[in-house]
Amino acid sequence: MKLSGAEIVVESLIQEGVKFVFGYPGAVITDIYDCLEKRPVRHVLVRHEQGAVHMADGYARASGQVGVCLVTSGPGATNTVTGIASAYMDSIPIVVFTGQVPTELIGNDAFQEVDIVGITRPCTKHNYLVKRVEDLARVIKEAFYLARSGRPGPILVDLPKDVLKAQTEFKYPKKVELKSYRPTYNAHPGQIEKAAALLQKARKPVIYAGGGALASRCSPEIRTLAEALSIPVTSTLMGLGCFPGTHPLSLGMLGMHGTYWANMAVGHCDVLIAVGARFDDRVTGNVERFAPEARIIHIDIDPTSIRKSVNVEVPIVGDCKDALTKLNQRIQQWAAQDWSKMRQPWLETIREWQTSHPLTYRQEGEEIKPQFVVEKIYEVTRGQAIITTEVGQNQMWAAQFYKFDRPHSFITSGGLGVMGYGFPAAIGAQIACPERMVIDIAGDGSIQMNIQEMATAVANNVPVKIAILNNGYLGMVRQVQELFYGKRYAQTALSGNPDFVKLAEAYGAVGLRASRPEEVVPVIKKALSIPRTVIMDFVVCAEECVSPMVPAGAAMTEMLLVS
Amino acid sequence: MTMENNLNQKHTLSVLVDNEPGVLSRVTGLFSGRGFNIESLCVAETMDPQVSRITLVTRGSEQIVEQITKQLNKLINVIKVIDFTGTEFVEREMALIKVRAEASTRAEILRTVDIFRCKVVDVSLQDYTIEVTGTAGKIEALLTLLSHLGIKEIARTGAIALGRSKKEGPLKREGVKE
Ligand SMILES: Cc1ncc(C[n+]2csc(CCOP(=O)(O)OP(=O)(O)O)c2C)c(N)n1
Numbered sequence: 258m259k260l261s262g263a264e265i266v267v268e269s270l271i272q273e274g275v276k277f278v279f280g281y282p283g284a285v286i287t288d289i290y291d292c293l294e295k296r297p298v299r300h301v302l303v304r305h306e307q308g309a310v311h312m313a314d315g316y317a318r319a320s321g322q323v324g325v326c327l328v329t330s331g332p333g334a335t336n337t338v339t340g341i342a343s344a345y346m347d348s349i350p351i352v353v354f355t356g357q358v359p360t361e362l363i364g365n366d367a368f369q370e371v372d373i374v375g376i377t378r379p380c381t382k383h384n385y386l387v388k389r390v391e392d393l394a395r396v397i398k399e400a401f402y403l404a405r406s407g408r409p410g411p412i413l414v415d416l417p418k419d420v421l422k423a424q425t426e427f428k429y430p431k432k433v434e435l436k437s438y439r440p441t442y443n444a445h446p447g448q449i450e451k452a453a454a455l456l457q458k459a460r461k462p463v464i465y466a467g468g469g470a471l472a473s474r475c476s477p478e479i480r481t482l483a484e485a486l487s488i489p490v491t492s493t494l495m496g497l498g499c500f501p502g503t504h505p506l507s508l509g510m511l512g513m514h515g516t517y518w519a520n521m522a523v524g525h526c527d528v529l530i531a532v533g534a535r536f537d538d539r540v541t542g543n544v545e546r547f548a549p550e551a552r553i554i555h556i557d558i559d560p561t562s563i564r565k566s567v568n569v570e571v572p573i574v575g576d577c578k579d580a581l582t583k584l585n586q587r588i589q590q591w592a593a594q595d596w597s598k599m600r601q602p603w604l605e606t607i608r609e610w611q612t613s614h615p616l617t618y619r620q621e622g623e624e625i626k627p628q629f630v631v632e633k634i635y636e637v638t639r640g641q642a643i644i645t646t647e648v649g650q651n652q653m654w655a656a657q658f659y660k661f662d663r664p665h666s667f668i669t670s671g672g673l674g675v676m677g678y679g680f681p682a683a684i685g686a687q688i689a690c691p692e693r694m695v696i697d698i699a700g701d702g703s704i705q706m707n708i709q710e711m712a713t714a715v716a717n718n719v720p721v722k723i724a725i726l727n728n729g730y731l732g733m734v735r736q737v738q739e740l741f742y743g744k745r746y747a748q749t750a751l752s753g754n755p756d757f758v759k760l761a762e763a764y765g766a767v768g769l770r771a772s773r774p775e776e777v778v779p780v781i782k783k784a785l786s787i788p789r790t791v792i793m794d795f796v797v798c799a800e801e802c803v804s805p806m807v808p809a810g811a812a813m814t815e816m817l818l819v820s
Numbered sequence: 821m822t823m824e825n826n827l828n829q830k831h832t833l834s835v836l837v838d839n840e841p842g843v844l845s846r847v848t849g850l851f852s853g854r855g856f857n858i859e860s861l862c863v864a865e866t867m868d869p870q871v872s873r874i875t876l877v878t879r880g881s882e883q884i885v886e887q888i889t890k891q892l893n894k895l896i897n898v899i900k901v902i903d904f905t906g907t908e909f910v911e912r913e914m915a916l917i918k919v920r921a922e923a924s925t926r927a928e929i930l931r932t933v934d935i936f937r938c939k940v941v942d943v944s945l946q947d948y949t950i951e952v953t954g955t956a957g958k959i960e961a962l963l964t965l966l967s968h969l970g971i972k973e974i975a976r977t978g979a980i981a982l983g984r985s986k987k988e989g990p991l992k993r994e995g996v997k998e
């Protein structure tokens with residue numbers, strides 16, 4: 258039987274096991290919507306296409322499945338670009354379907370035509386313009402395979418209207434044949450041997466785990482390695498949760514706003530084991546002075562991540578899980594040794610750094626400290642919630658004061674740092690995990706960048722909670738102005754903010770406010786008890802700073818402690 | 821532990837890619853987006869019509885060229901990347917040179933053409949068009965010699981290259997000079 262291109266799209270989604278599509282219709286993709294309604298794929302109608310992409314991204318992170326978006330040509334397509342770029346930086350598997358004008362009009366500046374394949378070339382893992390309906394099923398098969406395999410990432414598939422109308426036999430391919438794409442999953446045993454040799458002699462080792470550790474689902478293997486040899490573990494913003502935050506060997510986050518002791522440990526370690534991390538500039542600071550004493554082992558599935566910014570003594574290309582499994586097998590022969598005793602001096606040194614420079618803030622007086630709010634959310638949810646964040650101080654306080662014991666529970670736009678990410682991502686995560694509590698820790702600036710998704714949340718009964726740390730400022734930028742621009746707060750005060758409680762109510766959601774410290778816990782408890790979309794407006798101290806902070810160009814061990 | 825070496829060595833890369841629309845722009849976009857440089861670039865189909873060969877000359881430190889090679893390999897449409905640097909390979913460029921040819925200089929031009937083993941491919945009362953192939957050095961040398969006679973226009977390709985086949989025994993390499 259022949260199917261139309263539009264039907265092929267929908268049947269292919271079913272073949273891929275897609276349960277949710279986040280999208281927004283338009284003229285050229287009406288055929289797909291017409292088919293979608295009749296089939297068992299749920300469509301979530303967003304209010305802005307950027308929201309759709311972040312939802313698919315949040316859905317993918319929380320569920321481990323590929324997230325899917327569907328948007329129209331022209332403005333629908335361009336509205337997805339920020340979301341795609343964010344997913345690309347964070348290696349999140351999503352497939353974005355965009356409508357396109359009919360093939361014979363392409364290149365004619367037709368109504369709502371845009372070269373979205375050209376625009377997204379540098380921010381997708383790969384993208385396609387489908388010109389013949391006969392290629393459609395194969396392309397979709399490849400798109401899903403590419404999105405989730407190797408180093409995951411976003412794939413865009415552009416669908417001209419005539420291709421959606423044209424008909425052909427539908428046969429969904431069983432296998433993908435891409436002669437030029439073969440990710441290396443198996444770590445080379447010779448490299449494992451070299452890594453083991455370095456580890457055996459290491460006196461002051463540190464494991465540095467990134468988002469790749471979550472993508473590879475190697476939390477158990479990291480824990481085995483850390484515990485077997487008593488190696489402390491720090492993780493990047495993207496990696497939080499891959500090693501339990503409450504574990505005695507956990508150093509918390511490293512980097513620009515990382516813990517003092519994590520940065521000091523990396524600055525003084527003799528062997529650094531990077532697992533699915535890419536030595537981003539927010540982690541290395543002044544790269545010339547990063548981990549000066551360390552011999553580096555770097556495990557990553559993407560060879561381009563290795564030796565991109567720092568020199569590596571033992572590169573291991575492969576799936577982190579495979580590499581660590583092999584390494585753990587190899588080190589079993591050393592089980593007789595008392596590693597925890599041997600590691601005492603190193604762990605003691607780190608403990609001294611931790612005691613002398615803990616993560617602190619002072620909750621005193623009438624004003625709510627933003628860190629206090631995060632800490633209370635942590636306590637009330639007993640660390641079991643999925644936390645998404647916006648970007649800015651809210652993001653850093655969430656990373657510092659919520660301890661993640663479970664993987665895939667912290668969802669943030671790490672690489673691109675997109676304000677407006679957290680709320681739609683929370684909706685996606687909540688749809689993926691209906692049984693879990695999902696909270697977006699937000700800033701008053703960021704939340705307004707995708708606030709229109711309130712309608713999506715309410716219409717779909719998505720009971721996400723938004724905790725706005727309302728400081729009346731673009732706080733992170735204000736902090737930079739306070740510290741480095743003589744407190745000249747150019748364009749960072751947010752006058753004209755709406756009344757967020759009334760705003761929630763206007764959307765048919767619930768709005769709650771806390772203005773005094775003693776109101777914080779009751780508001781959190783109340784919000785969590787309401788099975789609906791809730792905005793919590795926490796009126797917090799306006800001029801609080803995130804501390805510690807590594808100024809631009811400084812070494813990671815030269816942290817500023819801002820009080 | 822930072823990246824050392826700032827050598828700016830020339831590298832000739834041969835990149836086999838799917839012969840599809842948009843592939844060239846993926847390759848060049850990678851270079852511009854990541855701040856790598858391209859000195860020259862040539863593309864054409866190979867024996868297999870589904871595969872094209874891009875020959876690309878770039879410059880950079882060891883670490884940069886390693887990144888370039890890895891990033892190229894990461895593109896889904898790239899099948900294979902060969903860095904000829906440090907291997908035995910044959911490299912050629914071609915140029916068409918339109919040079920002013922007056923009665924007094926015609927003979928000298930033809931003599932030069934002869935010495936350089938190139939060809940005159942178009943003749944008019946005012947000028948000769950010369951076709952030359954060879955290494956970049958040879959083409960530069962010819963241009964220098966012809967320049968005082970008045971070069972009107974030139975069109976030049978980038979380099980193309982192939983690895984040398986293994987030679988058996990003491991056989992001499994013939995016909996090609998570096
Ligand atoms: C889309 C976008 N525009 C601009 C920025 C730059 N930026 C980073 S943090 C920040 C301030 C965020 O303010 P708010 O959401 O109130 O968070 P706060 O820092 O106050 O917690 C800005 C403007 C960004 N990251 N993303």
Ligand SMILES: [Mg+2]
Binds near residue numbers: 702728729730731732
């Ligand atoms: Mg703010």
